[in-house]
Amino acid sequence: MTGITALLEQQATRPRLSHDEDVAERFQKKGPKEFSGVTDLLVAEGWIRSLEIIFAYMGLTDADKLKCAVYMMKDDAALCRIIREFMSLRQGDKTVVEYIKQFERGCHFVPLIAYSAQEKMRQFVDGLRADIKHDVRMMDVTTYEAAVSTIRGW
Structure with a gap:
C-alpha cells in the first residue's frame, strides 16, 4: 500500500502536460516520417498511410490527427503544388x-x-x-x- 501511495504522490508532483503537448509527445515517440513535399502522389499517399497507422494505434480524434499531420509537413510549397495538380486533374x-x-x-x-x-x-x-x-x-x-x-x- 505504501508503494502505491508513493507512486500517486510522485504522479501528483510531476508537471502536467497540456492535451496538445501530451498528444505531440506520444505521437513523436511513434517515429512518424516528415513529409518533405514530394510531388509524386503515390509517395504522398504512402506517407498518409503511415500516419494513419499511428493515428489508429493512438486512437486520436480528427482534430489531433490534423495537428499531428500538419506538424510533419515540412515543405508547404510542394504540398501546394500537389493541391494545384489535383485541382486541375x-x-x-x-x-x-x-x-x-x-x-x-x-x-x-x-x-x-x-x-x-x-x-x-x-x-x-x-x-x-x-x-x-x-x-x-x-x-x-x-x-x-x-x-x-x-x-x-x-
Missing part, C-alpha cells in the same frame, strides 16, 4: 477507373473537396472527358458516389 486519356483512383488519392490532400459533397461532385464531374461529363449531367446524379457507381461499369 482531368481524365484525359485515362480510363474511368484510373481517373476515379487518381481522384480518390487526391482527395486526401484537399479536405474541403473530400468533405464537401457538392464540391467533390462538381470537381469530379468537371474533370471527366466531355462525352462522359455530358452523360453524367444528363443522368442528373446528385452525389459523387452515385456518379462513380453509374460510370464505373462504362
